[in-house]
Amino acid sequence: xxxxxxxxxxxxxxxxxxxxxxxxxxxxxxxxxxxxxxxxxxxxxxxxxxxxxxxxxxxxxxxxxxxxxxxxxxxxxxxxxxxxxxxxxxxxxxxxxxxxxxxxxxxxxxxxxxxxxxxxxxxxxxxxxxxxxxxxxxxxxxxxxxxxxxxxx
Numbered sequence: 001x002x003x004x005x006x007x008x009x010x011x012x013x014x015x016x017x018x019x020x021x022x023x024x025x026x027x028x029x030x031x032x033x034x035x036x037x038x039x040x041x042x043x044x045x046x047x048x049x050x051x052x053x054x055x056x057x058x059x060x061x062x063x064x065x066x067x068x069x070x071x072x073x074x075x076x077x078x079x080x081x082x083x084x085x086x087x088x089x090x091x092x093x094x095x096x097x098x099x100x101x102x103x104x105x106x107x108x109x110x111x112x113x114x115x116x117x118x119x120x121x122x123x124x125x126x127x128x129x130x131x132x133x134x135x136x137x138x139x140x141x142x143x144x145x146x147x148x149x150x151x152x153x
Contacts, residue, residue: 009082010061017058017076021049028055028074031105035133037072041113044071064108066116072109084146092149099142106139111146125150 006012017024032042032055043055044067057065060075063083067073077083081097088096096104110131115124129143 010076010080013078013080013083014058014061014076016079017056021054021056021058024058024074024078025054025056027101028078028105031074031102032072032109035106035109035135037109037113041070041072044069044073046073063104064112066112070113070116072112074105074108078104078108084149087151087153088146089149089151092145095142095145099138103136103138103142106133106135107142107146109133110135110139110143122150122152 006015029042043053045051046054046057048057048059055073057073057075060073061077061080061083062075063077063080064072064074078101082093084093084096099107107128110133111124111128113133114128114131115121118124118127125143125147129140129147131140131143135143
């Protein structure tokens with residue numbers, strides 16, 4: 001953590017996430033509870049924090065991940081306005097930047113669960129917008145835009 005926030009968006013998001021990791025862990029956990037995830041699906045052991053169980057990993061930058069056991073975590077990518085720059089079209093990037101934190105979290109959770117179910121990122125892009133989870137309209141629209149705007153890796 002620095003005294004002055006970094007200028008790079010990913011570094012800034014991680015710096016912010018490190019500073020507010022405890023609060024963001026509560027936000028991530030509540031988002032998972034609101035969507036009806038089971039205790040088993042909510043969070044994992046964070047190797048950067050004495051292997052304690054957390055739902056938010058401030059040092060990671062992907063937005064979220066899913067473990068082979070189906071444990072969902074969110075991370076500092078959630079806060080990064082440029083998270084989708086490398087792999088998505090400009091329209092998707094703009095929607096990501098305008099989408100509120102809660103809706104971003106819901107979209108990431110739905111995507112990660114779809115990725116666990118289908119075993120593939122591109123299949124998850126197709127499946128996630130049709131999730132049965134009670135995600136918001138904004139989260140579902142973000143997922144639809146992510147499917148349409150995927151440019152691949």
